[in-house]
Amino acid sequence: xxxxxxxxDMQFIYDEVLNIDQYSDLGTFAEATKETRDVIxxxxxxxxxxxxxxxxxxxxxxxxxxxxxxSVTTPKGFKEAYQQYCEAAWPxxxxxxxxxxxxxxxxxxxxxxxxxxxANMAWAMYPGLTHGAYSALLTHGSDELKAIYLPxxxxxxxxxxxxxxxxxxxxxxxxxxxxAENNGDGSYNITGQKIFISAGxxxxxxxxxxxxxxxxxxxxxxxxxxxxxxxxxxxxxxDGSLGARNPATCGKIEEKxxxxxxxxxxxxxxxxxxxxxxxxxxxxxAMFVMMNVARxxxxxxxxxxxETSYQNAVIYAKDRLQMRSLTxxxxxxxxxxxIIVHPDVRRMLMDAKAINEGARxxxxxTALYGDLMHVSNDEAVKTKANDYMALLTPVLKGYITDKGxxxxxxxxxxxxxHGFIEEWGMSQYVRDARIAxxxxxxxxxxxxxxxxxxxxxxxGRAVQSFFGEIDAFVKANSENAELAxxxxxxxxxxxxxxxxTMWLMQNGMVNFDNAGAASTNYMHLFGICGLSYMxxxxxxxxxxxxxxxxxxxxxxxxxxxxMERIVPxxxxxxxxxxxxxxxxxxxxxxxx
Numbered sequence: 281x282x283x284x285x286x287x288x289d290m291q292f293i294y295d296e297v298l299n300i301d302q303y304s305d306l307g308t309f310a311e312a313t314k315e316t317r318d319v320i321x322x323x324x325x326x327x328x329x330x331x332x333x334x335x336x337x338x339x340x341x342x343x344x345x346x347x348x349x350x351s352v353t354t355p356k357g358f359k360e361a362y363q364q365y366c367e368a369a370w371p372x373x374x375x376x377x378x379x380x381x382x383x384x385x386x387x388x389x390x391x392x393x394x395x396x397x398x399a400n401m402a403w404a405m406y407p408g409l410t411h412g413a414y415s416a417l418l419t420h421g422s423d424e425l426k427a428i429y430l431p432x433x434x435x436x437x438x439x440x441x442x443x444x445x446x447x448x449x450x451x452x453x454x455x456x457x458x459x460a461e462n463n464g465d466g467s468y469n470i471t472g473q474k475i476f477i478s479a480g481x482x483x484x485x486x487x488x489x490x491x492x493x494x495x496x497x498x499x500x501x502x503x504x505x506x507x508x509x510x511x512x513x514x515x516x517x518x519d520g521s522l523g524a525r526n527p528a529t530c531g532k533i534e535e536k537x538x539x540x541x542x543x544x545x546x547x548x549x550x551x552x553x554x555x556x557x558x559x560x561x562x563x564x565x566a567m568f569v570m571m572n573v574a575r576x577x578x579x580x581x582x583x584x585x586x587e588t589s590y591q592n593a594v595i596y597a598k599d600r601l602q603m604r605s606l607t608x609x610x611x612x613x614x615x616x617x618x619i620i621v622h623p624d625v626r627r628m629l630m631d632a633k634a635i636n637e638g639a640r641x642x643x644x645x646t647a648l649y650g651d652l653m654h655v656s657n658d659e660a661v662k663t664k665a666n667d668y669m670a671l672l673t674p675v676l677k678g679y680i681t682d683k684g685x686x687x688x689x690x691x692x693x694x695x696x697x698h699g700f701i702e703e704w705g706m707s708q709y710v711r712d713a714r715i716a717x718x719x720x721x722x723x724x725x726x727x728x729x730x731x732x733x734x735x736x737x738x739x740g741r742a743v744q745s746f747f748g749e750i751d752a753f754v755k756a757n758s759e760n761a762e763l764a765x766x767x768x769x770x771x772x773x774x775x776x777x778x779x780x781t782m783w784l785m786q787n788g789m790v791n792f793d794n795a796g797a798a799s800t801n802y803m804h805l806f807g808i809c810g811l812s813y814m815x816x817x818x819x820x821x822x823x824x825x826x827x828x829x830x831x832x833x834x835x836x837x838x839x840x841x842x843m844e845r846i847v848p849x850x851x852x853x854x855x856x857x858x859x860x861x862x863x864x865x866x867x868x869x870x871x872x
Contacts, residue, residue, distance in 0.1 A: 281705040282595060283333040283588050285325035285395045288831060289637060291318065293644050296821050297814075300387070300648075306655045308385050317388060324370065324392045331361050332399035339402045339541020340708045343533075344482070350529045352481040352543045358403055362484040366436035371407055376418065379430040387647040393577060394640070397584040401712045402541030406439055406479045408577050412570040413440025413491050417510065420558035420566035428516055429489055439485040442570050443474040443492040443511075443547060456506060458549065460494040469551040470494050470511055473531070476719070480545030481513075481530035488513040490528060490547070491570065492554060493563050500561065508563035509554035528552040538711030571720060572673055576647065578720045579676035582684025583639045585713035589691030589706065590632040596695055597625055619694070627845075628690035634842040635687060637835075638811035639680045641818060646672050667742035671734045672810070678726035678800075679807025681716040688713040727799035730806070731784055743781060750774045750813055757820065766819040769843030773809040776850035780805055780857045793861035805853040812847055815839045 294300045294317055303309040335357045342355040365371070374389035375381025389411075396404035414433045417425060432438040449455035458472025470492055474480075481488065490511040499505030515523040531546040558566040597620035601611070605621040619625050646668060653665035692699035692706040699706040717723050735743055754771060757763050780802055788795035815838075822835040 281333070281337065281588070281592050281708075283329055283336075283399045284591060285321070285328060285398070286587065286640075287321050287325055289640060290321055290391045290394075290644075292818075292821075292831070292835075293641050294388075294391075297641060297817055298387070298644060298648050300385075303652075303655075306652075306657070308383055308651060308655045311382070312384050312388055316384075320373070320384075320388065321391060323368075324395050327364070327368065327370075328395040328399035331364060332396060332403055335361060335403060335541075336400040337705060337708065339400065340538075340712075341540075343540035344543040346481075346530055346533045346543075350481070350531075352483065352530055352533065352545070354482050354484055354543065355541050358541060359484045361403065362406065362436070365407065371410070371436035372434055374411075375414065375434040376430075379418075379426070380434045385648075385651045387644055387651050390576075390580065390644055390647045394580055394584055394587075397577075397581050398588045400541070401581060401584060402539040405539065405542045406482065406484055407436065409442065409479050409574075410436070410438075410440040412442060412573045412577070413489060415573045416442075416491055416508070416566055416570040417557065419569045420508070421510070422557075425510060425555060425557065428520070429510065429512075432487070433489060437485060438487040438489055439479060439482075440489045441477055441479055441491065442567065442574070443477055443480075443490050444567065445474060445476045447473065447475055456493060456495060458492065458494040460496045460507060460509060460554065461551075462496065463553075467553050467555055468494075468496070468509060470509055470528075470549045470554040471551055472549050474547045474549070476534065477545045477547045478539075478542055478719075480543060480547045482543045486514075487516075487522060491557065491567070492549065493567060494554075496560055503564055505561050506563040507560050508557040508566045510557055511549065511552050511554035515553060526552045537714055538708065539715055572669070574720045575673050575677040575726075576643070576650075578716050579639075579673075579678075579680045580643055581716045582677075582681030582713065583636060583643065584684075585709045585716070586632055586639075586684035586687035586691075587636050589688040589709040589713075590629065590636060592706065592709075593632070593691035593694040594620075594629060596698075597629065600696075625694055628687075628694055630838070630841050630845070632687040632690060634815075634838050634846060635680075635683045635811070637818075637838060638814050638842060639676075639683070641814035642810050643676060643680070645814060646676060664745055667738065667745055670737060671730075671742040671746065674721075674726035674730040674734060675803055675806045675810060677720065678717075678723040678730075678803045679810075681713070682723055682804070683807070685710070685713045685717055723803075724800060727803040728796060730803050731788065731795045731799045735781065735784065740785075747774065747778060750809075753813070753816070760820070760823075762823050763816070763820055766816045766839055766843055769847045770809075770812045770816045773805075773812040773847050773850050776854045777805050777809040780854050783858055787860060791861060793865055797859075797861035797864045798857040801853040801856045805850055805857070808847060808850055808853075811842065815842045 339355040345353045372381045373384050374386050377383045410433055433440055460468040460470050462468055492509050492511045493506050494509055495505050496507050511528050515526055517523045527550040529548050531548045534544040536544055598618050600619045601616040602619045603616055605617045610621045611617045649665040649668045652661055656662050688709040692710050695706050698704045754767055818835055819839040822832040825832040
């Protein structure tokens with residue numbers, strides 16, 4: 281199966297939509313010049329297209345193998361590809377220089393993650409999880425822990441994991457049972473079992489640094505009594521060399537629907553030595569740093585599987601001959617027309633293209649605020665950035681993974697019967713995409729987080745800021761006749777989202793089930809509004825450049841499709857939200 285990195289689209293977002301160069305006076309952006317960005321994108325594209333993509337099917341068919349001694353062997357070529365990745369210093373791009381990183385903005389590393397995950401999602405999870413663990417240690421770890429672990433994690437010599445879920449508790453971490461016993465020397469003995477641990481055991485790195493949630497003896501019940509610990513696979517000696525094997529072992533590899541190339545493990549901790557990260561009983565605060573990084577990454581995974589499925593569906597649709605066009609033959613010298621001439625095939629391809637390009641822009645736009653939250657000198661900008669990161673993370677994770685899976689299914693549908701046959705590869709994108717809707721907080725939980733927590737934070741300041749930004753853009757461009765059709769679509773989506781927000785404010789607190797019943801539709805409505813804003817920003821630029829390059833003309837056509845064919849979904853979402861919970865909750869449990 282083919283993958284071609286969409287470098288031109290990435291450059292368009294960086295150079296023209298976000299105008300990254302305007303931030304060159306801020307420390308982390310100083311070295312991220314256009315020349316540097318372009319070289320990084322081009323070189324990473326080569327690695328992903330030539331090394332990772334050919335291993336995607338290998339990982340799917342071979343999977344990971346747990347050996348008798350509890351070690352895990354990854355699919356053929358995975359370890360060698362990871363060595364190439366580290367030798368090229370790719371793990372260092374966005375990491376702090378203090379620990380051996382290059383210090384480039386996270387918004388730039390997002391495109392590298394996108395290319396890797398599009399080419400080979402299962403492989404990309406190994407360095408992706410390491411980055412999340414690095415972020416948690418960087419923010420909450422002591423100086424001593426940072427000095428021990430971060431340089432090796434930044435270089436890629438050591439990888440990382442996050443250990444939350446247990447057999448009896450997933451989303452409700454208050455039920456967590458894994459215990460931590462204080463040894464009196466600064467270390468703890470960690471005992472318990474964790475499940476669904478991605479990259480929990482493998483042969484790609486020298487050491488694996490597990491971040492594990494556990495409860496210290498005597499800690500309060502529920503989430504208020506959870507602490508976070510760093511538990512290495514191999515203990516680290518004072519000189520930095522590897523010491524004894526810690527009793528943190530893989531009990532089994534989960535048999536999964538997809539991402540077979542990633543070793544999703546049941547991890548058993550039998551008095552394994554660990555060290556506290558941050559404060560006692562404040563483990564969720566520390567872990568949320570990692571989870572928020574991961575949730576943006578999972579939203580990106582939804583885009584990635586959608587993008588790769590779309591690319592392959594386009595190739596097939598141009599090649600596959602089936603029937604004649606409804607408006608007359610388009611391939612008169614052949615026995616039939618390529619299926620790309622048929623409107624329903626176009627519908628599926630255009631849905632994917634419009635969602636993919638809008639989602640890419642929305643993800644990068646949000647990631648830029650993630651950088652500004654740390655480096656801006658303007659307190660108002662930092663406040664806005666912090667608000668946006670909190671508000672938009674569940675939208676990006678939930679909406680884009682839902683649509684990404686839908687688009688992967690449509691890509692498979694375009695192949696017809698061949699899409700159902702494994703040798704064509706389209707089923708892998710569907711199977712791999714499916715997990716993104718579930719892990720790092722199932723999408724229903726993301727929707728509840730959005731309506732139950734994020735909307736009300738700081739008196740609704742974040743969503744009001746988002747509405748205000750759109751209103752200001754609409755007002756500033758009200759005289760632009762060419763942009764008017766796109767402004768109309770943006771206003772439609774924004775007005776629908778505002779009406780839904782007001783309905784929730786009036787009805788959600790009266791009956792909490794109203795908020796729950798509305799949550800998924802609200803999340804999708806927010807996603808459409810966010811993409812509408814991105815498409816209007818892109819259309820404004822494309823109008824200014826139209827005729828200079830086919831790229832801009834194609835952008836405008838795709839923007840028009842989004843406004844005409846996807847924005848109308850807002851009305852349905854709003855209507856469902858406003859029905860409340862009555863019909864949804866009407867049946868007794870026995871009636872199901």
